[in-house]
Amino acid sequence: MNNKQNFNRNAGHRNIQQKNYTKTTTKTNFKETKEPRLKVIALGGLEEIGKNITVFEYGNDILVVDMGFQFPDEETLGVDYILPDTTYLEENKEKLRGLLVTHGHMDHIGAIPYIMPNKFNIPIYTGQLTAAMIKKRQEEFKYSKDLIVNIVDPDKDQLKLGCFEIEFFRVNHNIPDGMGIAIKTPVGLIVYTGDYKFDHTPVDEKPTDFSKLAKYGGQNTLALFSDSTSIDKPGSSISEKEIGKNFMNIISDVKGRLIVASFSSLISRIQQVIDTAQAYGRKVAVVGRSMNDNVEIARNLQYLKVPKDIMVDISQASKMPDNEVCIITTGSQGEETSGLMRMASGDHKQVKIKKGDTVILSSSPIPGNERSIVSMMDNLIREGAKVIYDKLMDVHTGGHARQEDAKLMIDLVKPKYLVPIHGERHRLVMHGEIGNSVGIPENNVLVADNGQVMEFLHNGHSRVTEHRVASGIVMVDGLGIGDVGNIVLRDRQVMAKDGIFVVILTIDKRTGRLANSPDIISRGFVYMRESEELINNARNYIRKTLEKKDGTYPSNWTYIKTKLRDEMSKFLYEHTQRQPMVLPVVIEV
Structure with missing residues (x-):
């Protein structure tokens, strides 16, 4: 240029x-x-x-x-x-x-x-x-x-x-x-x-x-x-080299496997982990797609200096003595699909947490992620790992x-x-x-x-x-960009909080009356087998609500569905103090 x-x-x-x-x-x-x-x-x-x-x-x-x-x-x-x-x-x-x-x-x-x-x-x-x-x-x-x-x-x-x-x-x-x-x-x-x-x-x-x-x-x-x-x-900011000193102090006492979780873009942090692992005779395995991608890019551009023969595949690392292994992975923020989160939940195919493992979370919690991080830490500790994070030692600047x-x-x-x-x-x-x-x-x-x-x-x-x-x-x-708005989010929040209550009405096309008893589906609201009395009372309430409509036919089913949704919401709240999403469905036969 x-x-x-x-x-x-x-x-x-x-x-x-x-x-x-x-x-x-x-x-x-x-x-x-x-x-x-x-x-x-x-x-x-x-x-x-x-x-x-x-x-x-x-x-x-x-x-x-x-x-x-x-x-x-x-x-x-x-x-x-x-x-x-x-x-x-x-x-x-x-x-x-x-x-x-x-x-x-x-x-x-x-x-x-x-x-x-x-x-x-x-x-x-x-x-x-x-x-x-x-x-x-x-x-x-x-x-x-x-x-x-x-x-x-x-x-x-x-x-x-x-x-x-x-x-x-x-x-x-x-x-x-x-x-x-x-x-x-x-x-x-x-x-x-x-x-x-x-x-x-x-x-x-x-x-x-x-x-x-x-x-x-x-x-x-x-x-x-x-x-x-x-x-x-x-x-003032702490120098990145101070973190390297702390890594040295930690690894000197670790007898089992060492697992370090960080952001995949923290190239300087990855460099320090590699340098420390080399100093203590450990091989390094990288787990996680984004971590592998960024390590490859940084190595190719020589932003990451990797000693010869120190990197091994995770499958090879699993066969090595624990005190010769260091794993670098994503998941320091408790991300749902990250490498460390899958290890903590027992879902990772190649790495199973066990007693003697030491896990370092080398990043500070991003606001909003605290609950996920604590849950992940608890799972790691439950499986026998020792977890080191910024409250215990300065492992992140x-x-x-x-x-x-x-x-x-x-x-x-x-x-x-x-x-x-x-x-x-x-x-x-x-x-x-x-x-x-x-x-x-x-x-x-x-x-x-x-x-x-x-x-x-x-x-x-x-x-x-x-x-x-x-x-x-x-x-x-997913593949949708901009097709999720406030209304969709609000619906998701309602369903996540109190579930969904679906009322399916089968209507006789000739008479406009119920052809059979209303079908009810509950998801995330009540377990139907244990709530038969509530479900039966709801069916009776639906029948009475429909009987109140005027006798003209064809009926205005858009209005009736809106009326039924409002009435059922009141009924369910009175009986459960919950407000599920009520979704009426009308099928004419």
């Missing part, structure tokens, strides 16, 4: 002295004019953790940063993934100039194969490892068109996309190839951190590019869009900036405006308060909702507007 040399050192110049963080008007004195402005819209990643996607728009040019999905919570029953609503991009696809991807985690790349290239096929610019992960994921979508993926080197490459001039800078995260983005816009310089932390001793990767961050600090940066995921944690890291980022970049991103409202507000503590005026912290338009003018003024664009969610369930 050709370098662009016009990313000049005065990018984003404005008429104030940055070192004093001069207070400027935002909302109150913002004059309504028709002058061009930079619009920034997060279609995801605010009010939540996950499905990160941010839109930068000026005139006829739109730049998109990241396109991730979100994993479902307990309320979204049966849903596989949650995508951002990209209606706004589809309506303005002639303006789209490119997609910049900061790193390879699914909350930043996961939505790409569902949205691109079917809805719009724009060039993607990202690092080498991230590009390989995007392409590997796309292979699962056999009937999609090929993506246009361009690899950039953050140390050298610069881009010109429409009116935007773009430079990348290295950041540390818990996956290699993490990048931040500096965007020179017509109104000023924007610095977008992506997911980052400051790690001065990273595992087998380059540290954060402090020189570029300091350079932006001397270029009158207009706005810093900064990661808020771990902003509620005091202090997060990949996100803590409070002191956030302060350092602000001190380096010296932005006029701080825009907290990646987090729920309380994290965004907390990040803003931390910005205030290091000199960012309160009015210069912009906290927005998903879909809410932020505007930046040439005169240095900025505001969060009341204008909003579509920014809802699109749910993926």
Whole structure:
């Protein structure tokens, strides 16, 4: 890729002295004019953790940063993934100039194969490892068109996309190839951190590019869009190498098999497990499709350094002495189909948990997953395993900036405006308060909702507007994309809570009367053999309800089914204090 040399050192110049963080008007004195402005819209990643996607728009040019999905919570029953609503991009696809991807985690790349290239096929610019992960994921979508993926080197490459001039800078995260983005816009310089932390001793990767961050600090940066995921944690991030020391301490005492569960994308963590296993004479077996895929990609690109002959197949590992085996698998979040969850439930074909096993959960619980993780841990312990997790020993360091890291980022970049991103409202507000503590005026912290338009003018003024664009969610369930909505979810929640009660009415076509006794099917509500009195009373109640209808025929069965559903719901609640879904079915014979 050709370098662009016009990313000049005065990018984003404005008429104030940055070192004093001069207070400027935002909302109150913002004059309504028709002058061009930079619009920034997060279609995801605010009010939540996950499905990160941010839109930068000026005139006829739109730049998109990241396109991730979100994993479902307990309320979204049966849903596989949650995508951002990209209606706004589809309506303005002639303006789209490119997609910049900061790193390879699914909350930043996961939505790409569902949205691109079917809805719009724009060039993607990202690092080498991230590009390989995007392409590997796309292979699962056999009937999609090929993506246009361009690899950039953050140390050298610069881009010109429409009116935007773009430079990348290295950041540390818990996956290699993490990048931040500096965007020179017509109104000023924007610095977008992506997911980052400051790690001065990273595992087998380059540290954060402090020189570029300091350079932006001397270029009158207009706005810093900064990661808020771990902003509620005091202090600075723990170095990944500290986790390696803890692995060494743990493995030195382990006599049986060692099983380490982590995210498949935590390449640096996998590297540390491999290094530690080698130090103690253990072979390493990888279990889980996504873990195998990512290990293969990272090895091929030499992001993962694997000593010769240390890797073995899981079938080979099962025949080896326990004290010579280390298994790396997925499932640290208690995911239902993960390798560790299947081991814990006894469903894994090749690995059975037994007494003497030591299991390390090398990740922190994602909010909402605690119950699944505890249940899995209990099953592992019940089978005789010892479980080590972050409450017992520091076997995971997060990949996100803590409070002191956030302060350092602000001190380096010296932005006029701080825009907290990646987090729920309380994290965004907390990040803003931390910005205030290091000199960012309160009015210069912009906290927005998903879909809410932020505007930046040439005169240095900025505001969060009341204008909003579509920014809802699109749910993926199996092969269906967007065909599961709130009504379907509500039905699933009702059935999951109190079950379903089906009433089947066989009606004589000539008379409009019941041809025989109503059939009743109960699933998840009551066990019919043990509830005969309730079922018989329900049948009698149904008959009486139908007898109340007027004698005209043909009958309005749509109205009658609605009436019957309402009456039966009341009847069942009075007798059981439960509210199953009542589904009347009419068959004419």
